[in-house]
Amino acid sequence: MIEFERPVLSVRNLNKQFGKGCLNCRGIKGDSLKKNYCPVCGTVYACQDITFEVYAGEILGVVGESGSGKSTLMQCLYFDQEVSSGEGYISSYRNGKTNVFAESSQQKRYIRNHMMGKVYQNPLLGLRVNFTSIGNIAEKLIAAGNRHVGKMEARGKELLEHVNIPIYRMKEAPKNFSGGMQQRVQIAKALSNNPPLLLLDEVTTGLDLSVQASVLDLIKTIQRELKITVVIVSHDLGVIRMLADRTMVMLDGRIVEHGLTDQILEDPQHGYTQHLVQSLL
Amino acid sequence: MRIEYNFAFFDEGSKREIRRATLKAVAIPGYQVPFASREMPIARGWGTGGLQLTLSLVGKEDSLKVIDQGSDESVNAVNIKKLITITTGIKITDETTEATIIQSRHRIPEIPLQAGQILVLQVPLPEPLRYFEPSEFETKKLHAEQEYSGAWLMLFEQIMNYGTMATGADHPAMVHDRYVMAPSPIPRFDNAKLNQSQALILLGAGREKKVYAVPPYTKVVSLAFEDYSFEIEAFQDKCCGLCGAQGVFLDEILDDLTGQTHYQCNDTSYCLQRLNNKSVG
Numbered sequence: 001m002i003e004f005e006r007p008v009l010s011v012r013n014l015n016k017q018f019g020k021g022c023l024n025c026r027g028i029k030g031d032s033l034k035k036n037y038c039p040v041c042g043t044v045y046a047c048q049d050i051t052f053e054v055y056a057g058e059i060l061g062v063v064g065e066s067g068s069g070k071s072t073l074m075q076c077l078y079f080d081q082e083v084s085s086g087e088g089y090i091s092s093y094r095n096g097k098t099n100v101f102a103e104s105s106q107q108k109r110y111i112r113n114h115m116m117g118k119v120y121q122n123p124l125l126g127l128r129v130n131f132t133s134i135g136n137i138a139e140k141l142i143a144a145g146n147r148h149v150g151k152m153e154a155r156g157k158e159l160l161e162h163v164n165i166p167i168y169r170m171k172e173a174p175k176n177f178s179g180g181m182q183q184r185v186q187i188a189k190a191l192s193n194n195p196p197l198l199l200l201d202e203v204t205t206g207l208d209l210s211v212q213a214s215v216l217d218l219i220k221t222i223q224r225e226l227k228i229t230v231v232i233v234s235h236d237l238g239v240i241r242m243l244a245d246r247t248m249v250m251l252d253g254r255i256v257e258h259g260l261t262d263q264i265l266e267d268p269q270h271g272y273t274q275h276l277v278q279s280l281l
Numbered sequence: 282m283r284i285e286y287n288f289a290f291f292d293e294g295s296k297r298e299i300r301r302a303t304l305k306a307v308a309i310p311g312y313q314v315p316f317a318s319r320e321m322p323i324a325r326g327w328g329t330g331g332l333q334l335t336l337s338l339v340g341k342e343d344s345l346k347v348i349d350q351g352s353d354e355s356v357n358a359v360n361i362k363k364l365i366t367i368t369t370g371i372k373i374t375d376e377t378t379e380a381t382i383i384q385s386r387h388r389i390p391e392i393p394l395q396a397g398q399i400l401v402l403q404v405p406l407p408e409p410l411r412y413f414e415p416s417e418f419e420t421k422k423l424h425a426e427q428e429y430s431g432a433w434l435m436l437f438e439q440i441m442n443y444g445t446m447a448t449g450a451d452h453p454a455m456v457h458d459r460y461v462m463a464p465s466p467i468p469r470f471d472n473a474k475l476n477q478s479q480a481l482i483l484l485g486a487g488r489e490k491k492v493y494a495v496p497p498y499t500k501v502v503s504l505a506f507e508d509y510s511f512e513i514e515a516f517q518d519k520c521c522g523l524c525g526a527q528g529v530f531l532d533e534i535l536d537d538l539t540g541q542t543h544y545q546c547n548d549t550s551y552c553l554q555r556l557n558n559k560s561v562g
Binding site: 135148171 | 306380428430433438440509
């Protein structure tokens with residue numbers, strides 16, 4: 001019998017809505033959707049029927065305009081938001097047979113601490129900017145049950161070196177760092193427990209071009225070295241072109257196109273994707 | 282004009298409410314039980330939490346000892362004693378062994394407490410995770426999920442910044458392998474006395490409206506890392522300049538005229554008792 005490779009992350013029919021919904025909302029849900037906002041009750045359907053899989057060592061790009069639901073999807077995957085409905089399976093958690101979205105908040109915290117890392121667009125969300133840089137990395141290690149200061153310090157130094165933060169600045173608070181350095185500390189923190197899955201949410205937004213390039217190079221290098229699975233969200237097709245193996249295009253909370261990155265960029269099928277690619281060129 | 286108060290200042294309903302909170306606190310060691318903290322004739326932050334506990338527990342047969350930073354005669358201790366005497370008429374004592382209820386600010390007496398005694402500690406900040414997480418809603422969730430990375434991270438930060446755990450007082454402790462508690466600002470020297478204490482230890486925070494408890498014979502372990510063990514304040518080769526006591530918590534007193542440093546028992550009644558015994562002998 002042929003055994004197929006099991007995806008690291010599998011998401012099925014994920015829905016996330018903000019608001020209770022009303023009878024009028026039925027009109028805007030479903031395939032004939034034009035917008036994801038109900039003008040009557042104000043409910044926002046941020047993610048609708050999102051289904052995808054990510055395999056080991058793969059980089060999946062999620063691209064779309066502002067308000068298309070990319071960041072909400074990432075928040076749902078990292079349990080920052082409760083999903084309204086849907087299922088998610090992580091291969092390293094209970095052999096990939098338990099819906100992680102239905103787990104208790106304690107179990108979700110366990111999954112987040114042991115099996116995931118996330119880099120936020122805003123470093124203030126991902127870091128404790130008044131704590132030391134090495135303390136920020138140690139936070140994740142402590143949360144995963146590590147209680148040996150020497151080992152945590154060594155791991156912290158190793159990671160800071162890896163992301164090109166000088167070791168002599170490890171006791172400095174990230175609030176004293178530049179935006180690029182803060183993002184790199186976030187990346188180090190996210191990688192601290194060798195998670196099988198790394199979530200990157202608009203990591204280069206707000207950085208100047210040279211720093212953007214260095215952060216992207218860093219992500220690419222780390223991904224190659226550690227064979228880590230990455231889901232990266234961006235509205236910048238250049239970032240997606242550089243990093244992603246496969247790409248999902250989101251519009252109004254739905255996936256409108258999904259395929260290999262080269263295919264999406266060279267031969268876009270959906271009108272919105274074509275518009276996006278034209279804007280890039 | 283003489284104002285007649287109810288016995289122990291409070292009306293009976295108020296005392297009952299505080300006792301109910303106290304019973305719940307005893308039933309769940311280390312858990313912070315919210316209670317309706319009353320307005321008191323002393324300012325918030327001057328021991329209203331401890332005072333409310335004492336007043337709710339005190340009976341006509343009790344004898345009370347009040348200490349403030351080890352001293353029976355400080356302004357805070359004297360005023361609390363005065364209030365309780367006026368409203369109850371119970372016996373006040375300086376002897377630790379004679380007292381049935383001991384209200385204390387920031388110290389546990391040097392003489393070991395016995396079964397049947399109640400130690401009431403005044404607590405300014407009952408939440409051990411407060412410096413890590415400012416939101417009360419979030420800290421409640423963290424306690425519920427037994428997620429104490431924040432308390433450990435604070436200690437890790439101290440080690441990174443000062444080379445050792447630098448909690449001068451209020452070193453967090455795990456109670457009954459379940460809840461991490463702030464043991465009021467007692468020095469680390471006294472943390473060990475909490476473990477398997479024969480006496481009931483109650484902690485009251487009036488401003489924060491919380492009561493928690495360490496019932497007799499409860500396991501209390503001060504947080505420490507595998508390679509950085511918990512250490513109490515060391516007074517090696519030092520003894521009290523008055524009574525000659527060793528192995529007790531000493532105050533360091535600098536003589537402005539001579540520039541010399543003297544040491545003296547912090548627990549004044551213990552020191553006095555030793556001096557009296559010497560003079561009798």
